[in-house]
Amino acid sequence: MLSDALIKKFKEIAGQANVMDDEADRHAYSYDSAVLQPVVPALVVRPESTEALGKVVKLCGENGLPVTVRGSGTNLSGGTIPDPRDGVVILTNALNRILEINEEDMYAVVEPGVVTAKFAAEAAARGLFYPPDPGSQAVSTLGGNVAENAGGLRGLKYGVTKNYVMGVNFFDTEGEKIVTGSRTVKCVTGLNLAGLMVGSEGTLGVFSEIILKLVPPPAANKAMMVLFDDVAKASETVAAIIAAKIVPCTLEFLDNFTIRTVEDFAHAGLPVEAKALLLIEVDGHPAQVADEAAQVEAICKKMGATRVQVAQSAEERNKVWEARRAALSALARVRPTTVLEDATVPRSKIPAMIKALDEIAAKYKLLIGTFGHAGDGNLHPTILTDRRDTHEFERVERAIDEIFEVALGLGGTLSGEHGIGMAKSKWLAKETSRGTILYSRRLKKALDPKDILNPGKILGEE
Amino acid sequence: MADVRELHKLLMELDDQLVTCMRCGMCQAVCPLYAETGREALVARGKIALLEHLAHEMIKDAAGVQEKVETCLLCGACAANCPSGVKVLDIFLKARAVLTGYMGLPPAKKLIFRGLLVRPGLFNTILGLGAKLQGLFVKPVNEMLGSSCARFQSDVIGDRHFPALAGEPLHKLVPSLDTAKGNSGLKVGFFPGCMVDKVFPRVGKAVLKVLEHHGVGVFLPGHQACCGIPALSSGDRKSYDVLVDKNLECFAGGSFDYLVTPCATCTSTIKKFWPTFADSADQGRREALVALAAKTLDINEFLVDILKVQPSGVPGAKDMKVTVHDPCHLKKSLGVAAQPRQVVRLNPNVELVEMKDADTCCGCGGSFTLLHYDLARRIGKKKRDNIAASGAQVVATGCPACMLQITDMLSKAGDRVAVRHPVELYAETLG
Ligand SMILES: Cc1cc2nc3c(=O)[nH]c(=O)nc-3n(C[C@H](O)[C@H](O)[C@H](O)COP(=O)(O)OP(=O)(O)OC[C@H]3O[C@@H](n4cnc5c(N)ncnc54)[C@H](O)[C@@H]3O)c2cc1C
Ligand code: SF4
Ligand code: SF4
Ligand code: SF4
Numbered sequence: 001m002l003s004d005a006l007i008k009k010f011k012e013i014a015g016q017a018n019v020m021d022d023e024a025d026r027h028a029y030s031y032d033s034a035v036l037q038p039v040v041p042a043l044v045v046r047p048e049s050t051e052a053l054g055k056v057v058k059l060c061g062e063n064g065l066p067v068t069v070r071g072s073g074t075n076l077s078g079g080t081i082p083d084p085r086d087g088v089v090i091l092t093n094a095l096n097r098i099l100e101i102n103e104e105d106m107y108a109v110v111e112p113g114v115v116t117a118k119f120a121a122e123a124a125a126r127g128l129f130y131p132p133d134p135g136s137q138a139v140s141t142l143g144g145n146v147a148e149n150a151g152g153l154r155g156l157k158y159g160v161t162k163n164y165v166m167g168v169n170f171f172d173t174e175g176e177k178i179v180t181g182s183r184t185v186k187c188v189t190g191l192n193l194a195g196l197m198v199g200s201e202g203t204l205g206v207f208s209e210i211i212l213k214l215v216p217p218p219a220a221n222k223a224m225m226v227l228f229d230d231v232a233k234a235s236e237t238v239a240a241i242i243a244a245k246i247v248p249c250t251l252e253f254l255d256n257f258t259i260r261t262v263e264d265f266a267h268a269g270l271p272v273e274a275k276a277l278l279l280i281e282v283d284g285h286p287a288q289v290a291d292e293a294a295q296v297e298a299i300c301k302k303m304g305a306t307r308v309q310v311a312q313s314a315e316e317r318n319k320v321w322e323a324r325r326a327a328l329s330a331l332a333r334v335r336p337t338t339v340l341e342d343a344t345v346p347r348s349k350i351p352a353m354i355k356a357l358d359e360i361a362a363k364y365k366l367l368i369g370t371f372g373h374a375g376d377g378n379l380h381p382t383i384l385t386d387r388r389d390t391h392e393f394e395r396v397e398r399a400i401d402e403i404f405e406v407a408l409g410l411g412g413t414l415s416g417e418h419g420i421g422m423a424k425s426k427w428l429a430k431e432t433s434r435g436t437i438l439y440s441r442r443l444k445k446a447l448d449p450k451d452i453l454n455p456g457k458i459l460g461e462e
Numbered sequence: 463m464a465d466v467r468e469l470h471k472l473l474m475e476l477d478d479q480l481v482t483c484m485r486c487g488m489c490q491a492v493c494p495l496y497a498e499t500g501r502e503a504l505v506a507r508g509k510i511a512l513l514e515h516l517a518h519e520m521i522k523d524a525a526g527v528q529e530k531v532e533t534c535l536l537c538g539a540c541a542a543n544c545p546s547g548v549k550v551l552d553i554f555l556k557a558r559a560v561l562t563g564y565m566g567l568p569p570a571k572k573l574i575f576r577g578l579l580v581r582p583g584l585f586n587t588i589l590g591l592g593a594k595l596q597g598l599f600v601k602p603v604n605e606m607l608g609s610s611c612a613r614f615q616s617d618v619i620g621d622r623h624f625p626a627l628a629g630e631p632l633h634k635l636v637p638s639l640d641t642a643k644g645n646s647g648l649k650v651g652f653f654p655g656c657m658v659d660k661v662f663p664r665v666g667k668a669v670l671k672v673l674e675h676h677g678v679g680v681f682l683p684g685h686q687a688c689c690g691i692p693a694l695s696s697g698d699r700k701s702y703d704v705l706v707d708k709n710l711e712c713f714a715g716g717s718f719d720y721l722v723t724p725c726a727t728c729t730s731t732i733k734k735f736w737p738t739f740a741d742s743a744d745q746g747r748r749e750a751l752v753a754l755a756a757k758t759l760d761i762n763e764f765l766v767d768i769l770k771v772q773p774s775g776v777p778g779a780k781d782m783k784v785t786v787h788d789p790c791h792l793k794k795s796l797g798v799a800a801q802p803r804q805v806v807r808l809n810p811n812v813e814l815v816e817m818k819d820a821d822t823c824c825g826c827g828g829s830f831t832l833l834h835y836d837l838a839r840r841i842g843k844k845k846r847d848n849i850a851a852s853g854a855q856v857v858a859t860g861c862p863a864c865m866l867q868i869t870d871m872l873s874k875a876g877d878r879v880a881v882r883h884p885v886e887l888y889a890e891t892l893g
Pocket of ligand 1: 032033068069070071072073074075076079080092112133134135136139140141142143144145146147148149150151152153201202203205206207208328417418419454485486487
């Protein structure tokens with residue numbers, strides 16, 4: 001329990017209404033989108049200015065209180081589950097101002113609580129493009145995106161959040177403001193601390209301002225839906241497209257289970273007999289788009305696609321994406337609990353990964369639907385279960401272990417975009433090395449001697 | 463206070479529904495309360511988590527959970543946007559009943575629901591008296607909107623600008639009706655709802671005029687009761703059941719093809735909640751409720767989808783700019799959004815202009831506005847700003863509760879924008 005005197009200090013900094021200490025309010029910040037045990041924080045603070053944010057962090061630092069910063073709490077790895085030892089949750093959703101959008105120099109400066117989709121829309125209204133589009137963009141925050149290095153459907157061609165971070169200002173545990181990066185395209189001043197902050201999951205500093213790169217929007221695009229009667233053919237097609245030096249902006253995969261579930265749910269007219277489906281979009285200069293679309297179509301046919309449906313209008317293009325957008329919704333309705341994983345393998349290993357997933361589903365008697373970003377090897381095997389069924393859930397946990405085992409065995413990674421958080425920290429050494437963990441811990445210890453910045457995340461408990 | 467173990471047991475019965483929430487947080491994008499407050503405990507995900515924590519005895523603060531669950535517009539935006547298909551409103555209403563059963567109904571609500579609402583005759587008499595006496599207590603503030611404000615401050619009314627209770631409620635003007643099918647070959651049951659009856663009888667008259675014009679027979683039984691949503695949303699299942707039964711009796715006597723209402727809230731209550739919350743009754747009652755629900759339609763939906771009413775083709779002056787507000791209970795709950803716009807266009811003088819965020823809640827949420835006026839006002843202010851920015855002279859909406867709230871917001875801002883029901887705009891053209 002925090003002392004009344006301390007709570008009063010938080011209230012002086014952030015304002016009475018922005019400090020929540022009653023039980024019901026605190027319980028509402030005990031979880032995020034990961035399927036993990038909730039932990040109730042001791043206090044929740046919602047600063048309305050970056051100055052107040054710095055002071056709140058400092059106060060926590062002085063008192064050795066563990067800090068978990070929370071954007072929208074949509075991360076899938078337990079990154080915003082607070083620390084059980086008098087954890088303080090700091091909300092950034094009042095820090096939601098877009099401070100600058102510079103059209104001439106194509107960058108923007110934002111506070112960390114700005115919602116991703118709102119920012120993208122604001123940039124679009126100025127004729128600019130912010131490509132990272134995580135599936136949660138309607139609610140996720142830019143601070144959360146940077147801290148998780150979030151990716152999206154356009155990762156293949158446009159990269160992920162890290163490719164757009166030009167600078168980050170953040171507070172250290174003493175409330176000292178650290179300024180990194182710059183508004184210039186090139187900047188090598190000082191250590192690359194902004195780079196260090198990307199993907200740090202709240203363990204190294206608390207962001208107060210972010211400088212993001214913007215790009216010109218593509219002038220044209222063309223989307224198509226391609227059907228296969230064989231998963232291997234679908235993944236070989238992915239490889240063939242890339243080998244032809246064509247980089248689609250989006251290249252998504254849906255397996256048969258997902259296709260059938262989406263069709264049951266959305267009645268979008270999907271071919272339920274197809275073993276796999278690729279959704280492909282190319283964008284750029286109109287002439288190049290026309291040319292590339294034709295090439296992609298030809299490659300798909302050559303690789304044995306049973307049907308290629310090229311969208312002829314904006315409406316048809318929307319239809320193509322509807323199937324993908326409905327994937328998670330449809331799967332989520334099958335069983336009460338949805339465990340969304342993001343094991344990622346080199347593109348060429350997708351057939352092997354999918355085969356392994358089928359075997360794992362059979363072995364543990366589980367329902368697993370797989371969809372995801374085939375273009376970058378980032379699959380989302382989605383396990384449908386009921387977390388109240390302890391026997392089944394044990395099988396789920398063993399299945400997840402095995403999924404990572406296979407992914408790592410194929411030269412893949414634990415997480416393509418969802419982060420390590422609490423959910424995958426026990427696996428970290430397996431992918432990296434003992435030295436990596438020790439090095440990272442030394443780094444963390446030096447920057448955060450009392451271990452108050454999101455303790456237990458990424459590097460686990462010592 | 464009842465036994466806390468009983469509370470946990472009853473909440474556990476909701477567990478199958480609670481567990482379908484996958485905590486994705488997508489409801490944050492559309493919840494008007496979250497937009498206003500940024501508080502997780504007020505968005506669907508937070509409320510569901512709290513209920514689950516209470517059910518599983520992880521949290522002790524039942525009063526705190528109740529307060530959060532009751533701070534809700536029940537606008538259904540979260541449910542309409544939920545990837546997981548969580549039946550959010552069902553959960554909230556059931557939970558409210560359980561929590562109210564445990565905590566007890568506050569005395570003021572007890573008086574209103576159990577003493578007044580369940581006795582439609584008495585309710586009418588008292589409000590009738592109110593209509594006659596209100597001139598003493600209220601003063602007109604905006605003649606275009608027909609709004610007034612209180613001459614004296616009272617706790618409930620505060621500084622609201624409200625349309626006065628009608629001098630003659632609909633049930634005085636038209637106590638009952640049972641007319642034969644005309645040209646259309648159709649007959650409808652007509653459920654005006656309290657608000658149309660007592661505050662906007664002109665909407666009820668417009669409906670009757672339109673139905674007559676199209677040769678639709680009408681069965682309007684007297685002594686109809688409130689649809690029950692105020693009692694249900696306050697967790698008072700007892701009063702709710704009494705009200706539903708009274709209505710069931712009223713309409714049992716007639717034969718009609720559809721049951722129409724000009725109130726989005728009533729339509730969604732009858733259509734969605736009457737069958738869902740029919741469990742306490744015997745099978746006969748349940749079947750009757752399901753059958754009645756299946757016949758129930760919003761008046762705009764009836765005109766457009768069933769009667770297929772078409773514009774007259776007579777070119778009009780198009781000198782009236784009208785914008786449409788989508789009541790949550792119409793669009794989010796029933797998926798009705800095109801039809802009210804069609805009905806508005808039936809008036810040849812209307813130029814339809816869309817406002818920004820036409821389908822976000824006006825902030826009324828039934829009794830929400832009474833209990834959380836400050837929040838309701840902040841949400842309503844955004845609606846007002848969007849209406850004003852549209853440049854319309856008239857805002858049309860198919861929910862009298864929204865009409866009331868929007869009137870308050872526009873009147874406060876001193877706007878000269880009239881608030882009408884779509885059917886009124888159509889009825890005007892029928893001579
Ligand atoms: C339906 C759904 C779809 C998703 N789709 C994708 C997807 O396509 N791609 C993808 O990459 N992810 C996806 N995610 C995961 C999630 O949305 C992302 O990880 C997102 O970046 C989290 O943003 P947030 O604002 O919710 O952050 P939170 O969950 O609140 O926080 C995430 C992490 O960031 C830290 N953090 C937040 N703000 C700050 C700050 N100011 N300073 C320091 N640390 C901070 C937190 O401490 C935490 O460790 C999805 C999630 C859901 C529920
Ligand atoms: S959108 Fe639905 S599943 Fe997601 S958190 Fe909200 S209620 Fe739960
Ligand atoms: S019903 Fe409306 S106010 Fe209530 S939680 Fe859902 S979106 Fe928010
Ligand atoms: S008053 Fe209108 S807008 Fe508000 S909740 Fe009811 S139907 Fe929705």
